[in-house]
Amino acid sequence: MKHKVVILEPIHKDGVELLKKYCDVIECREGVSREELKNIIQDANIIISRGFIKIDAEIIRNARKAKAIVVHGVGIDHIDLKAANEAGIKVVNTPEALTDTVAEFTIGTLIALLRKIKQADEAVRRGEWNRKYTDLVGVDLKGKNVGILGLGRIGLAVAKRLKPFDVNLYYYDKIRKYDVEENLGIRYLDFKELISTSDIILIHLPLTEETYHIISRREFELMKNGVYIVNTGRGALIDEAELIKQIETGKVAGAALDVFEREPLPQESPLTKYENVLLTPHLAASSIEALKRLSMDVAKKTLEILGIPIS
Structure with missing residues (x-):
């Protein structure tokens, strides 16, 4: 049988x-x-x-x-x-099969977020060409402080791909990677220092009891005004209700989210109404x-x- x-x-x-x-x-x-x-x-x-x-x-x-x-x-x-x-x-x-695919997706969504590619596409389709002179002006990746939460397979693959963009790379992980620090030129920061230093925060942590809502009100308070956040890890790593508040205040300048606390994301979620939030249906590994x-x-x-x- x-x-x-x-x-x-x-x-x-x-x-x-x-x-x-x-x-x-x-x-x-x-x-x-x-x-x-x-x-x-x-x-x-x-x-x-x-x-x-x-x-x-x-x-x-x-x-x-x-x-x-x-x-x-x-x-x-x-x-x-x-x-x-x-x-x-x-x-x-x-885990091995999707590392490069998720890393590529992370870089793609990050650039789309910074350069407002989603909004620009929608503007052209609506005949709003001249927005290119106003609210469609984005920001460069070059020179930014990029903090990676979690330097496992995917976090490391993302860090390697970011190096040619001439950014300042930082990471936090439970285990320090001294060889990676030396070979890649990435600097270790403790958790609070990383989220307060970074212009851009990329989240690549597993979801555990310890990491549930690792980004919530206190963490947002430590962040720079105008921070960008990309989450391709797990939705519940971020307190979604608090994220919405921070988007409303402008503390978070933009977010790219491939994962959510509740999936599928409800159509009535406030996240769906923001132009500066890029939403994808948990498909970072889907090539x-x-x-x-x-x-x-x-x-x-x-x-x-x-x-x-x-x-």
């Missing part, structure tokens, strides 16, 4: 096809109900997750035969890790190449856990 693999959210066909050579694969339909999901996973040996469906203790209790939850990507904050551990279910992520790599990494790790050699 073949092992059963349940894929909770769509992944690229390359990974699915590899899995189907060796396993029985169930792909959940979009909008699958909680009750359906609990039934589907009862005899699953592996659960593959993209992170959009929360895997809580109740879901885990229903996965009685599961050996592992394999995550398509980096974040595992949507999984009740304590419940998984108690159930003897391994949680495995696939054709990255999705292929992620699906194959997920498939290979699944087969490795099941002890199935790839022929």
Whole structure:
């Protein structure tokens, strides 16, 4: 009898096809109900997750035969890790495949934010050409103090890509990277000093109990007036209600947000009304190449856990 693999959210066909050579694969339909999901996973040996469906203790209790939850990507904050551990279910992520893709996206959204590219595009479409002389004038990246919160794989990849822009690079991380400081010319600052020094803050931290709302009222008070913020990490790293207040006052000159406290972002969210806020639907890792790599990494790790050699 073949092992059963349940894929909770769509992944690229390359990974699915590899899995189907060796396993029985169930792909959940979009909008699958909680009750359906609990039934589907009862005899699953592996659960593959993209992170959009929360895997809580109740879901885990229903996965009685599961050996592992394999995550398509980096974040595992949507999984009740304590419940998984108690159930003897391994949680495995696939961070390597998306590092460069998210780094490129971060640089792209940062430049779009500073140079008001979204607003300029909309202005041209509305026939407002002469706004180029007024409110569509942006700011340079060159010479800015750029602070990176979290110098893991993605944060480091972003730092390397920023170096040619002639910026002043700073970072905060729980673990100092002395070799990176020397090789890249990036300077370590403690958390408070980084957020008070930076003209631009890029957030690349994992979401944990410790980092939940790591940016809130007190942190905004420490920031420079007119700070720019880019978050491609997790939405709940920023206190969203407080961010909205700071955008209203002008303390935050602009924000590029790929992640939100609640996803999908509700259409009635105040964030949707600001021209100086660039919103994207959690797709920093969504390039054709990255999705292929992620699906194959997920498939290979699944087969490795099941002890199935790839022929």
